[in-house]
Amino acid sequence: MKEIQQIPVAQASRTNPFARVFDELTAFCRSRSMFMLHYCTGCGAIELPPAMTSRFDMERLGIQPMVSPRQADILLITGYVSVKTLKRVILTYEQMASPKYVIGICSCTVNGGMYWQSYATAKKLNDYMPVDMYIAGCMPRPEAVIEGLRGLMERVRTGEANGWEDYYRRYDYYLGHQQRLFGEAWQTPTNVIQEAEHYGLAGPETEGEHTALLRQHQQPLEPLEMRIGLKERV
């Protein structure tokens, strides 16, 4: 597969010989301005403040925290993801604009870590969403975090970090794992299939038995019920 990808193919749609220059420039700029989402899932998040502040100073690499998923490029999964958190993580991931990258920090995201026996902790993060980079350790030092982020920057620059494309291409696979954990009626507010078509990434594996199941159960989204005050006791 890799050999096939490496064969240079002249793209018919592009006639401008300088087009690739701009692609490279875009990729370079993209790799130098990484906004990471301020969503800390587990204990590994405690290594991020030192990585961000004066001693290690992540911002000199162009990496800075961002509060909303709409403006973020990187989703850091710092530590264990419980099944309950995983739902929210997936919702957040789907809200992020492409291209988006996922970094799994700590051993828990790789194989459950010290929570391998816990009924509530998801073990393999890349079953549920594509992970571009794992930083193992319990917990990894800020040096390791920065090393990992630099690795991701390099992969973004060379165009290797394309997990988000994989999510669109093989949505059925990821959805299958999500449904296994959350039940058949699991749905997100994001219409991933339509997004895949929008990005031109919808392939043969985008839809399948799991997306068919999703279509079967999909309900139109309604605003959440808001209540002021406590529930009345009977």
Add this chain to the structure above:
Amino acid sequence: MSGGEGSKALGPILRDVKGAHITSTRPRRSRVDLPADALPALLELLKGRAGFVHLSAISCVDWMDDGQFELVYHVWSYEMSMMVSAHIRIPREPGVYLSVYDLYHPAAFFERDIHEMYGLYFEGSPDMEKFILTEWDGPPPMRKDFDSEAWVNDHFDWQDYRPEWLQELEEDGGGIAIRPDEQRFSRRK
């Protein structure tokens, strides 16, 4: 106040409770074992006559082999600076007990928690809905008969990690002495 004195002070108060057995475990800490139906009377006496107004916690122990749940009510008196733990045993099936919400309002939270984690039902508790495990559809996970590992193996996949360097080591007769899947407790039998 020494522990002995604390127990002595409790003695006359608890004389009316049938079958209550007081032991002083540590200074300012007493343990009362009593039959399950006598617990509301005990708590009422403790609260009304001895100022045990603070219910610190209700804890639950699953004695699966005895077919019983043990409920421990920890109450604290600010006046006596003393903790009393009231231990009762109730049958595991059907696992129903009375709520002490009318005596101690914080009990609602503890009872809700125990209901969620052990499947015990408290009659008269204001809210027995799910609290932490809102999206949980399995059996109550803190019961001894819930096999956490079997659940994990059933619901999650493991990442295979067989890097080349490890395979080389294994070919030379080295490597991991006990493989993780053999280490897992549930598979030891």
